[in-house]
Amino acid sequence: MTRERSPATLVLVFCCAEAASMAGFALVPSLLPRFSIKWSLSATESGWLSGIFFLGYILAVPLLVGLTDRIDARRVYLASATTTALALAGFSRFADGLTTALCWWCLAGFGLAGTYMPGLKAMTDRLPLAAQSRGTAFYTATFGVGAGLSYLWIELSQTVLSWSSSFALAAAAATLAVVLVWRGVAPKPAPPARPVARRLWTQVLRDRRILAFCGAYFGHNWELFGFRSWLVAYLAWTQASRPEAWTAMPGVIAALATFLAVPASILGNEGAHRWGRQRWLRTVMPLSCALALLVAVLAGSLSSALLVVLLLVYAASMNLDSAALTAGLLTETAPAIRGTALALYSSTGFAGGFVGPVVFGVALDYFGQATQTGWAAGFVTLAGGVAFGRWSIGHGGTANHDQRSS
Secondary structure (H helix, E strand, O other): OOOOOOOOHHHHHHHHHHHHHHOOOOHHHHHHHHHHOOOOOOOOHHHHHHHHHHHHHHHHHHHHHHHHHOOOHHHHHHHHHHHHHHHHHHHHOOOOHHHHHHHHHHHHHHHOOOHHHHHHHHHHHHOHHHHHHHHHHHHHHHHHHHHHHHHHHHHHOOOOOOHHHHHHHHHHHHHHHHHHHHHOOOOOOOOOOOOOOHHHHHHHOHHHHHHHHHHHHHHHHHHHHHHHHHHHHHHHHHHHHOOOOHHOOOOHHHHHHHHHHHHHHHHHHHHHHOOOHHHHHHHHHHHHHHHHHHHHHHHHOOHHHHHHHHHHHHHOOOOHHHHHHHHHHHHHOOOHHHHHHHHHHHHHHHHHHHHHHHHHHHHHHHHHHHOOHHHHHHHHHHHHHHHHHHHHHHHOHHHHOOOOOO
């Protein structure tokens, strides 16, 4: 049996496994221009292909994350990481058009549903209370590391690997995540008997603090995944319109934008500790909204260099609330209902991850995907998403738990 690990080792194992399981995360966003041509997709269809991943996530997450209140979250993680590997391998072998691609990419979303939040639950269940908040910050920041590495290796390997080979390689990386957690994390006994699932959900749905965090996470993910789903395509369109060195490798810029999530997310959690979670969130979410509107207004008049800088600043700003939201939910939720609360938080949040790419695509189709106006409209939809998140956190009655030590 695997022996118990130190807190630092546990955080390292889970962060490495998370990054490995996310090797395929950026495959569809990075290859979207290629798929759009290969399968003759409209912008709305392309948005569905990007967003279906998160639809799969929200369909599976209530069951899988809620299950962690009744069985060891490690078991859920292992089964789900295996599903991710199978989904990526299936896409590689069988995707030959929009319908089959939607099915396999949706299944990959199922896999993420059982690895991201259940992995967080499995880790925090094994950490002492004093280490949980910062462990959560590193784990949620690693989501950005995994996503950034995914964009980077796909961009750098596109000239030597076919798209199907890229999916097969990502499937192998997901298999590595299974091995890391299987060998590196000791099993735990099943949690004590809890109230029936219906009662747990009733408790969670009556808690305005939890609902406020869920609404804020919805808006956060609307903006974040709408941006990440369309960034490569936007930069590719910019490069085609006015070729310059700064936009010649869109995947590298997308990787840099995603890597910025790591320091931004950790800084955000520390900012919430220092100035109070409510004050912090009510400041950084409007900042992100304003930057989205700034991109929409100024992008067409900026040089490529300034455009890239603005996009990177915007990418960093949209992650200043991420770890603060997740750590806030964990620290403000009773342990007995934490898994169910995470299930609602995750499914609601990633519903935003589904809506963001689709609404961006609809706006692009309506205003013209070959025009600056169309892309500006897409960025306005991102501002709308985070504005909703800011409204939610401001109207959820969470102020009673706004201590700096949270």
